[in-house]
Amino acid sequence: MALPAFSRRFFALAAVLFCALAWIVPAPRSHAESPRREQATFAAGCFWGVQAKFDKTKGVLKTTVGYTGGTTKSPSYEQVLTHKTGHAEAIEIEFDPSVVTYAQLVDLFFTIHDPTQLNRQGPDIGTNYRSAIFYHSPEQKAVAEATKEKLNAKGQYDGKIVTEIAPAGPFYPAEEYHQKYIEKTGAPVCY
Numbered sequence: 001m002a003l004p005a006f007s008r009r010f011f012a013l014a015a016v017l018f019c020a021l022a023w024i025v026p027a028p029r030s031h032a033e034s035p036r037r038e039q040a041t042f043a044a045g046c047f048w049g050v051q052a053k054f055d056k057t058k059g060v061l062k063t064t065v066g067y068t069g070g071t072t073k074s075p076s077y078e079q080v081l082t083h084k085t086g087h088a089e090a091i092e093i094e095f096d097p098s099v100v101t102y103a104q105l106v107d108l109f110f111t112i113h114d115p116t117q118l119n120r121q122g123p124d125i126g127t128n129y130r131s132a133i134f135y136h137s138p139e140q141k142a143v144a145e146a147t148k149e150k151l152n153a154k155g156q157y158d159g160k161i162v163t164e165i166a167p168a169g170p171f172y173p174a175e176e177y178h179q180k181y182i183e184k185t186g187a188p189v190c191y
Contacts, residue, residue, distance in 0.1 A: 045121025059100025
């Protein structure tokens with residue numbers, strides 16, 4: 001028995017719409033397939049050593065070294081070294097907050113450099129080597145400020161923490177030869 005013409009057209013249209021929706025609407029992904037991603041940005045002196053430390057942290061999905069906190073658009077390493085761009089050598093981190101929290105990353109940040117040194121780390125001197133946390137949300141700002149305050153109150157360091165806490169602005173990835181530098185070259189970890 002054949003369907004009336006109206007019914008055939010209805011079923012054909014329904015089939016087309018179903019196929020179109022199946023193509024447009026992505027299938028849900030499990031948490032294991034697609035981790036949640038948040039960003040953190042830190043400056044703690046020479047970015048090579050900072051990247052090497054964060055790359056070993058469980059829950060860190062990706063790190064990129066670069067420049068932020070200044071006024072020059074798309075600066076080169078050589079420009080940043082002149083101390084005229086206002087940028088700091090920094091690391092941008094993508095992390096899964098269900099594995100590692102932002103607070104844990106801030107704690108690690110404070111252990112891998114001397115946050116009491118103003119505009120320097122070890123032998124590296126200049127504003128491009130300053131200690132800074134560039135926050136991406138009010139929650140990150142609150143965590144950074146509370147951690148800094150807690151460490152100062154505990155007398156964790158010999159001097160007062162001078163780490164700048166500022167909103168994240170444009171981040172400019174450093175040249176490719178700087179990315180994973182210690183991993184690629186086997187160079188000792190810098191300050």
